[in-house]
Amino acid sequence: SQQGEEDPQALSIQEGENATMNCSYKTSINNLQWYRQNSGRGLVHLILIRSNEREKHSGRLRVTLDTSKKSSSLLITASRAADTASYFCATALPIYNQGGKLIFGQGTELSVKP
Amino acid sequence: SAVISQKPSRDICQRGTSLTIQCQVDSQVTMMFWYRQQPGQSLTLIATANQGSEATYESGFVIDKFPISRPNLTFSTLTVSNMSPEDSSIYLCSVEAVGQSSYEQYFGPGTRLTVT
Numbered sequence: 650s651q652q653g654e655e656d657p658q659a660l661s662i663q664e665g666e667n668a669t670m671n672c673s674y675k676t677s678i679n680n681l682q683w684y685r686q687n688s689g690r691g692l693v694h695l696i697l698i699r700s701n702e703r704e705k706h707s708g709r710l711r712v713t714l715d716t717s718k719k720s721s722s723l724l725i726t727a728s729r730a731a732d733t734a735s736y737f738c739a740t741a742l743p744i745y746n747q748g749g750k751l752i753f754g755q756g757t758e759l760s761v762k763p
Numbered sequence: 764s765a766v767i768s769q770k771p772s773r774d775i776c777q778r779g780t781s782l783t784i785q786c787q788v789d790s791q792v793t794m795m796f797w798y799r800q801q802p803g804q805s806l807t808l809i810a811t812a813n814q815g816s817e818a819t820y821e822s823g824f825v826i827d828k829f830p831i832s833r834p835n836l837t838f839s840t841l842t843v844s845n846m847s848p849e850d851s852s853i854y855l856c857s858v859e860a861v862g863q864s865s866y867e868q869y870f871g872p873g874t875r876l877t878v879t
Contacts, residue, residue, distance in 0.1 A: 682868065689853060691872035737805060741866060750796060751868055753806040
């Protein structure tokens with residue numbers, strides 16, 4: 650079964666607005682990673698946040714992690730039409746002594762209207 | 764980040780046949796994985812491709828159906844055997860890159876398989 654659950658499943662906003670997507674998971678993790686996928690193509694890695702980090706920024710992206718609530722959020726500020734895509738969170742579960750296999754959430758479909 | 768290529772990018776196959784998907788990385792990596800994304804769904808891990816040993820399969824996936832090879836640290840193949848329309852999916856390989864005590868995973872462009 651999927652580790653992560655994302656909400657909302659779909660989000661439609663106007664260009665320039667902020668978009669917030671949430672991800673919840675069930676078990677302990679090494680890290681949590683966010684990805685973007687355009688129209689069923691390959692996944693683009695956006696950002697990784699480690700289990701001992703609470704917030705991370707990358708350009709217009711801001712990711713938070715609350716391990717006590719087992720949840721994360723991805724904020725995209727000043728959205729653009731080009732941000733239209735599906736966004737997935739993925740949690741890395743420990744295997745061996747390093748890294749981890751990824752368990753994906755169901756994804757949020759973001760539509761940014763010009 | 765690693766540069767990953769996959770071949771073929773897409774294919775249409777008849778049921779009962781097999782297709783082998785190749786994944787090539789531009790640098791040596793320890794961990795390689797294969798995922799499946801069924802239409803309109805999220806990604807599901809099929810297996811971890813281990814260099815020099817048998818792949819480690821996730822629950823619901825078996826070697827007879829999805830044999831995997833990993834002859835070296837830059838290359839892996841996934842075969843989808845005895846295909847049925849239910850195997851129509853995007854198949855993606857990924858690699859794990861180590862940096863600053865974190866383990867980012869990067870994905871190939873995917874192989875879109877349609878089984879008729």
